[in-house]
Amino acid sequence: MSGFRPDTVSGRLVAWMRATAQGTIPPEIRHEARRLLLNQLKASVGAVDQEAITLLNAWALEEAQGGTGAHVHWLGTNLPPALAAMVNGALYEVLDFHDTYIPCFMHAVSGVLPAVLAQAEAEQKSGHELITALVIGLEVELAVARMLMPTGYYRGMVPAGLTGGVGAAAACAVLAGLNDEQMQHALGIAMCTPAGLYESAGSHTLSLVTAYAARGGINACTLARRGFTAPPTAFEGDQGMFAAHSDEDRAKIEPVLESLGQEWRIPGQTYKVVPTETITHGPVECALEVLGRANGRTIDRFDFKVQEIVVSIVQGRRERFGRPASAQQATFDLCHCVAAAWLRGQFTTAETAEACYTDPAVIALSDRVFLTADPDRPTFEGCTLVATFTDGSTETCNVDFFLGTPGARVPDDKLAALLAQYGADILPEGRAQAITEAIWALDDAPSVAPLIALISKD
Template identity: 30%
Template structure:
């Protein structure tokens, strides 16, 4: 779902290769071009993203990213979560991208299946701090990055997952590059060159699913860092292939060999409709494919407050084909997650956690919790049925059927996950989530100050307010 408005950037985005059209859109975008709904959504996603990163810092997640940046001993103008001194832009973008995705609590665009903001926001902020950009420029950069990421991903119709590729990395690098280029102030040609260069930096494998390794959370960080690097190289004269998207050895032809991809319809609406408001928020810090079944079970428990974990004999989860591969198979691994991150991709574990502990939150995915035998016993009782939900590639629908020891059956299903456009979280919901997450590190005054500063982003002459995230 997109938001349509008549605003059109001054630059001509209708001619040239895909990279050139995206470059013209990005370089020409001004915050005054943006409909009010897009501005509101962009700022709220920034807050949500920063809150997720601050919570990850508080819980010691991805501490290696912070420690590695600190070990390098380099200094620069950009603020990184948990690093007491400023870092060079690329390093800060990497740290922030990793931490903002580390809890898997950050936003996702359903049509492209991309964690958008975890790469775009760090790239825009780091590049903006390095360039001395004002808040209005960075706001435009964030929206440009959102629009580029989601369009590059949506054109592929959800095919990257089937190839073992993580679209948050392989597509996210283009959004991060657009954001960095706009924040730095590159013209249309240099932005197109940067996008061409970024095509050779696109990466991200889903093999972390084999053993719960840490690599998935690195993907937005690398995309943000690569976006800064591609932009820097283009600014100093490096050239990227103009046909990076549509070429016979280009991005789609190589990563999705044998699948026809038409990016043109996504480009034709640049500056006329906006994807930013359709990026979905996450109510749970786990893979989006767990959310609808978990919410369905939560509804059953609300309607039947006497139902307890001890009453449940078995559960049947519902999800689509992509969900089966991500959160239900291999069944033996999903029944007993090997690492906390592995548990975030286990629908049996999430359902069992909700039944046993009454919630699925950031405390659900700790070493102690994933070893909880009461949860694991219930996890082993979960089977699944594959279903079809939305005509869109990935709308994350799902449900659950609960069978009790005394023969009762409870069933609930959500066609669309909570947090997306069809089943939205309210602005108050998102702000409550931000405040709870940011409050794990920042005092109440710090939480409110950062909220005020991001809400007034377009009014700031610089990004000095981000120093608060250094801790």
């Protein structure tokens, strides 16, 4: 081995990881980590019949060749930890019903949590150890993302594909008790091997990007523990992660590193209460609110004022996909989601199914959803709607922070209710409540095994 380099980005991350693992994480941050765990379970429980998951689970069983150690959630498949993390990463991603860290356009938890859960199960760790590792992994991932974004995203990279493996490696390294040099190598391995292009949106491959991030993170930890090395300058080197994947100013790096532990980032996560991508939530929330005031009037058109990037994304998707031809494409079509929510009076996974995206009424209404860039909108956490009815009357709605953003925090009991709602056809009676109670008590649990048993198939 080449020796620990504390003066590098990876070295400074390791120093913070070590100090945090040995110190005290604020109770509210630990609670937020448990909320994010619950959120990912509600995001995945309704995804077990998705084609991408069926295909990936079958492939993983063949790859495993009888190896075991960790479970695929809800399906119960017993696989080696890296493969279990991979399938679970796709499960978390496929419905686009997970978390979003809006400042970096990313889904931070979906790559980290599957890896650290699989390792915690395989190595029989406690709930407290799991939450500590999860918090550290997420904070490392978000710090790296803050250095790389937004230009990494503008280049076409999936942010979680770039940084999810780094966060997963950090979490797994803490959980495994690696020494500082091994931790630095684990981070370096993950920094040198990220992947994922946003061209994959609307296809099975987008969920595979997260799957690879989760698998890559746990593999990076495993390899570093065995003595595998990586450059200590994997992030800031002339041909390192920063230069290869972003156009940001290097002056960003130091303030981000200095803010670790001073500015906790995971409370800045946005939670989704409907299963569609983040830019769609404000428009769907506005449409459903106006629907409650329609009093039987027939809608003519929707005019939304949104952040400029939303207009660009929606236009780009329409040019690529045309009308949705799959559930994945429907999920990423804002106009479809608004029309479906209005005509169905709700937005659930049923509104991205074939029966809905091929419905002539939904198609016709989606063509009357119009977007205008609003220069005063700093983010896509909000939007303004003017709904015009066929009798010439109008209704307006403005949302500055849709439900689930830090500005409109989703309550704990709402997250629990969503798990129960989406698990209703899958989980035995009372299981959703038992899972929720186990998560809230996880910090005091001597083992993660009881929780794993609850989220694995009977």
